Amino acid sequence: xxxxxxxxxxxxxxxxxxxxxxxxxxxxxxxxxxxxxxxxxxxxxxxxxxxxxxxxxxxxxxxxxxxxxxxxxxxxxxxxxxxxxxxxxxxxxxxxxxxxxxxxxxxxxxxxxxxxxxxxxxxxxxxxxxxxxxxxxxxxxxxxxxxxxxxxxxxxxxxxxxxxxxxxxxxx
Amino acid sequence: xxxxxxxxxxxxxxxxxxxxxxxxxxxxxxxxxxxxxxxxxxxxxxxxxxxxxxxxxxxxxxxxxxxxxxxxxxxxxxxxxxxxxxxxxxxxxxxxxxxxxxxxxxxxxxxxxxxxxxxxxxxxxxxxxxxxxxxxxxxxxxxxxxxxxxxxxxxxxxxxxxxxxxxxxxxxxxxxxxxxxxxxxxxxxxxxxxxxxxxxxxxxxxxxxxxxxxxxxxxxxxxxxxxxxxxxxxxxxxxxxxxxxxxxxxxxxxxxxxxxxxxxxxxxxxxxxxxxxxxxxxxxxxxxxxxxxxxxxxxxxxxxxxxxxxxxxxxxxxxxxxxxxxxxxxxxxxxxxxxxxxxxxxxxxxxxxxxxxxxxxxxxxxxxxxxxxxxxxxxxxxxxxxxxxxxxxxxxxxxxxxxxxxxxxxxxxxxxxxxxxxxxxxxxxxx
Numbered sequence: 001x002x003x004x005x006x007x008x009x010x011x012x013x014x015x016x017x018x019x020x021x022x023x024x025x026x027x028x029x030x031x032x033x034x035x036x037x038x039x040x041x042x043x044x045x046x047x048x049x050x051x052x053x054x055x056x057x058x059x060x061x062x063x064x065x066x067x068x069x070x071x072x073x074x075x076x077x078x079x080x081x082x083x084x085x086x087x088x089x090x091x092x093x094x095x096x097x098x099x100x101x102x103x104x105x106x107x108x109x110x111x112x113x114x115x116x117x118x119x120x121x122x123x124x125x126x127x128x129x130x131x132x133x134x135x136x137x138x139x140x141x142x143x144x145x146x147x148x149x150x151x152x153x154x155x156x157x158x159x160x161x162x163x164x165x166x167x168x169x170x171x172x
Numbered sequence: 173x174x175x176x177x178x179x180x181x182x183x184x185x186x187x188x189x190x191x192x193x194x195x196x197x198x199x200x201x202x203x204x205x206x207x208x209x210x211x212x213x214x215x216x217x218x219x220x221x222x223x224x225x226x227x228x229x230x231x232x233x234x235x236x237x238x239x240x241x242x243x244x245x246x247x248x249x250x251x252x253x254x255x256x257x258x259x260x261x262x263x264x265x266x267x268x269x270x271x272x273x274x275x276x277x278x279x280x281x282x283x284x285x286x287x288x289x290x291x292x293x294x295x296x297x298x299x300x301x302x303x304x305x306x307x308x309x310x311x312x313x314x315x316x317x318x319x320x321x322x323x324x325x326x327x328x329x330x331x332x333x334x335x336x337x338x339x340x341x342x343x344x345x346x347x348x349x350x351x352x353x354x355x356x357x358x359x360x361x362x363x364x365x366x367x368x369x370x371x372x373x374x375x376x377x378x379x380x381x382x383x384x385x386x387x388x389x390x391x392x393x394x395x396x397x398x399x400x401x402x403x404x405x406x407x408x409x410x411x412x413x414x415x416x417x418x419x420x421x422x423x424x425x426x427x428x429x430x431x432x433x434x435x436x437x438x439x440x441x442x443x444x445x446x447x448x449x450x451x452x453x454x455x456x457x458x459x460x461x462x463x464x465x466x467x468x469x470x471x472x473x474x475x476x477x478x479x480x481x482x483x484x485x486x487x488x489x490x491x492x493x494x495x496x497x498x499x500x501x502x503x504x505x506x507x508x509x510x511x512x513x514x515x516x517x518x519x520x521x522x523x524x525x526x527x528x529x530x531x532x533x534x535x536x537x538x539x540x541x542x543x544x545x546x547x548x549x550x551x552x553x554x555x556x557x558x559x560x561x562x563x564x565x566x567x568x569x570x571x572x573x574x575x576x577x578x579x580x581x582x583x584x585x586x587x588x589x590x591x592x593x594x595x596x597x598x599x600x601x602x603x
């Protein structure tokens with residue numbers, strides 16, 4: 001991910017006035033950007049799913065071949081616990097540090113706080129991805145369809161975490 | 173195993189991959205399949221009674237009876253394709269074009285079409301065919317010799333090793349660039365330009381390495397010949413490196429057209445000064461405007477010669493700094509712009525007009541520094557504001573930002589603070 005020019009790797013000027021001016025400009029720009037198209041978000045979700053699947057399959061396969069950790073070698077609760085933890089790490093860490101998941105970054109999308117335009121904290125990200133998305137996935141994505149009928153394109157997981165997804169720029 | 177099909181390297185429309193090399197290679201596979209279908213039918217019929225010769229142990233282990241090995245040795249398919257216990261060079265070569273079933277053929281036709289097509293941006297068809305056959309044969313040979321299987325008379329066949337050879341060629345030739353992948357309908361949402369050096373590796377190589385490692389352990393393998401895939405890819409990458417060395421193909425050249433231009437340039441004396449070099453890089457960018465490595469070289473020239481480059485050259489060079497390049501290389505862009513702006517060089521109005529605000533925001537953090545304060549940023553924002561006079565919303569955003577950047581006690585935005593406190597080096601913080 002390094003080299004894509006994401007905010008986590010961008011230095012902030014030590015002068016608090018300049019740093020605050022730039023941050024405020026960023027947040028205002030994000031808030032003023034249009035809500036992300038639902039098809040675009042669905043595409044990003046699909047691509048993230050693929051990235052996640054590659055990552056989890058690779059880890060499980062290596063664990064199986066090298067007999068690294070017994071619970072990862074059978075299809076039991078250990079595997080599920082691992083998959084859920086990895087899913088939360090895969091989605092939440094990029095949200096906190098880069099402002100979006102890898103696929104969303106490629107699509108020019110940014111997840112921000114609805115009220116301030118600021119980036120998400122760990123708490124926000126875990127609520128959004130854990131309490132919001134996992135029940136949504138269990139219910140076959142039906143709560144996420146809410147976004148189609150909302151002018152701000154807020155899905156169930158956005159409402160629960162107080163977030164919005166904005167189209168910051170064209171897909172890379 | 174490939175998850176996403178690479179559509180094309182990121183190149184201009186006129187340099188896009190050609191259709192016919194992939195189509196021709198796919199047709200060859202289809203014709204060969206039709207030609208050998210009597211052998212496949214005879215083979216299928218021959219193997220009908222084989223299930224009675226399989227022994228399953230109490231621990232779940234499956235073994236073939238000795239008669240089964242003898243029966244497999246005589247199967248009709250082994251007359252045209254190799255196996256570990258019975259192979260020849262002729263059969264290894266032929267196996268690249270032979271498929272055991274229609275789904276196998278269909279999958280490999282798609283693969284061969286994609287592989288030959290994307291390689292056509294830098295190779296002629298004759299070379300594509302030669303590379304496909306060399307890599308495929310070597311891949312099949314290694315897999316035939318080293319794979320652990322239930323019998324030494326299991327045939328190894330299919331174009332996949334050759335397909336991975338083409339992928340290996342493509343990987344080396346496009347290592348520094350981006351590849352367009354399709355993954356979602358409608359295509360305007362589902363085409364992503366992903367960096368070849370990491371995504372192609374994950375998509376094509378990493379999975380195959382993991383799966384081929386499993387192939388070394390009996391009982392963990394599936395029916396796909398991952399070992400041949402990895403070997404094919406390695407051969408393709410090696411051939412590409414050798415070819416690039418022989419052709420003296422520099423890393424910053426992506427397409428065949430750029431290479432031809434560079435080869436002609438090498439015949440005459442190389443550029444002597446910054447202006448000539450800037451013109452050379454711009455000529456390459458005229459051929460392929462997506463070549464980010466050439467843009468990096470051009471920006472380096474601009475940065476180092478900010479004071480002396482003639483204005484028309486500068487304007488033309490800046491026009492190649494596209495939004496995607498700024499988004500991917502904000503620091504390099506900001507450093508170049510800082511050099512230009514601090515030398516009082518003006519940026520072309522056309523470029524300012526077509527540069528989106530998100531790009532300005534993205535480079536804003538790099539345009540401020542300990543030594544120069546926010547002066548470079550202010551010097552960019554003022555003409556940017558002038559260039560976007562019709563956009564009322566943007567005008568107000570820029571006005572607010574410029575106002576906020578003005579030092580509380582200074583007379584102008586970004587004036588250097590010469591107080592003793594300002595001379596103490598300060599650590600940059602990261603969010």
